[in-house]
Amino acid sequence: xxxxxxxxxxxxxxxxxxxxxxxxxxxxxxxxxxxxxxxxxxxxxxxxxxxxxxxxxxxxxxxxxxxxxxxxxxxxxxxxxxxxxxxxxxxxxxxxxxxxxxxxxxxxxxxxxxxx
Amino acid sequence: xxxxxxxxxxxxxxxxxxxxxxxxxxxxxxxxxxxxxxxxxxxxxxxxxxxxxxxxxxxxxxxxxxxxxxxxxxxxxxxxxxxxxxxxxxxxxxxxxxxxxxxxxxxxxxxxxx
Numbered sequence: 001x002x003x004x005x006x007x008x009x010x011x012x013x014x015x016x017x018x019x020x021x022x023x024x025x026x027x028x029x030x031x032x033x034x035x036x037x038x039x040x041x042x043x044x045x046x047x048x049x050x051x052x053x054x055x056x057x058x059x060x061x062x063x064x065x066x067x068x069x070x071x072x073x074x075x076x077x078x079x080x081x082x083x084x085x086x087x088x089x090x091x092x093x094x095x096x097x098x099x100x101x102x103x104x105x106x107x108x109x110x111x112x113x114x115x116x
Numbered sequence: 117x118x119x120x121x122x123x124x125x126x127x128x129x130x131x132x133x134x135x136x137x138x139x140x141x142x143x144x145x146x147x148x149x150x151x152x153x154x155x156x157x158x159x160x161x162x163x164x165x166x167x168x169x170x171x172x173x174x175x176x177x178x179x180x181x182x183x184x185x186x187x188x189x190x191x192x193x194x195x196x197x198x199x200x201x202x203x204x205x206x207x208x209x210x211x212x213x214x215x216x217x218x219x220x221x222x223x224x225x226x227x228x229x230x
Contacts, residue, residue, distance in 0.1 A: 004159070042222040043160075043206065058217065090159055101210035102148050102167050105218070107159030 001026050004108035006091050012114045013081045021076040021111050023091030030097040032074035033105065034058075034066060036087040043090070049074055051097050081115045088112050118143045120209050122221035130229050131199055137192040137224045139207035147209050149190040150218065151181055154204040163205070166190065177201070202228045 007022045025032065034046040045058030049068040063085060065077045074093075078085060089111045094103035123138040141147060148167050152160040164175025171183040181192045190207060207221040 040222065043220040045217055048217070092159075101218070102165075104150075104162045104165065105152075105160075107161065109157075109159050 003027065004091055004093055004106050006089075006108035006111050008111060009109065010112050012116065013078075014116050015082060017081050018077070018079050019081065020078075021089055021091075021113075022073070023075065023108060024073045025091075025093040025106070026072065027093060027095070027106065028071070029093035029095050029106070030071070031094045031103070032068065033092040033094075034064075034074070034076045035090045035092065036060065036085075037090060037110075038087050046076065046089075081113075083115045086113060086115045118147075118209055118219045120207050120219050120221040122205075122207050122224045124224050125222065126225045126227065128227045128229060129197055132196050134195050135193065135197050135201075135226065137205050137207075137226065139190045139192065139221060141188050141190065141207075141209045141219075143188070143209065149181075149183060150208040150210075151175065151179070151190070151192050152206045152208065153177075154206065154223075156203070160206065163192070197226070197228045199228050199230060201226060 004025045030051050033048040035043045037043050044060050047066040049055045052071050055066050067075050091108040092105040094105045096103050119142045121140045129135045150165045151163040153163050154160045163179050164173045166173045166183045174180045179194050204223045204225050206223050208218040210218050
């Protein structure tokens with residue numbers, strides 16, 4: 001099993017450009033998450049999805065959109081990138097749909113995004 | 117609202133020495149507690165978690181943590197660290213409701229020196 005995979009690993013954008021970060025998991029998990037990690041601020045949840053066809057906002061959703069394409073894939077889109085979105089982005093998944101607050105989350109290797 | 121405080125942002129330690137990484141949380145309800153580790157340039161992985169039962173929880177790589185409800189703490193310990201334990205360690209908490217969101221601490225950077 002590859003676990004959670006993310007593409008790309010690195011990306012540099014100019015302000016105003018758009019891009020989609022891809023995430024896939026092969027563990028048949030129901031829940032998937034997008035986080036950003038910034039120095040001094042820890043991990044912050046952007047969006048999550050409890051199952052196919054459902055998505056919910058996290059702490060910092062502004063400037064982002066997500067799509068839960070199917071059970072395996074959960075993409076994060078930046079429509080008009082801003083320097084404040086320079087960060088490391090992590091995708092994660094967990095098994096349960098209900099009571100997921102007890103679940104282990106499995107993380108991908110991250111995408112390092114720089115917006116100039 | 118729940119919060120998690122990791123009391124040390126950086127912990128330097130010599131190889132084979134014991135280490136304790138401190139985590140306090142604030143919550144008025146029952147909680148579930150987690151420690152995750154992030155090795156350089158990698159994603160996070162679970163070290164251990166407390167859901168219920170014994171307050172001493174054993175995890176991977178020789179780490180353990182003790183849940184102390186009266187002190188609202190969940191400190192992580194290892195009796196003898198290795199160079200390979202150099203990493204960022206994150207404490208996280210979720211409540212006993214149906215809220216699937218974890219509240220994360222800011223992390224503690226453990227540097228193990230030879």
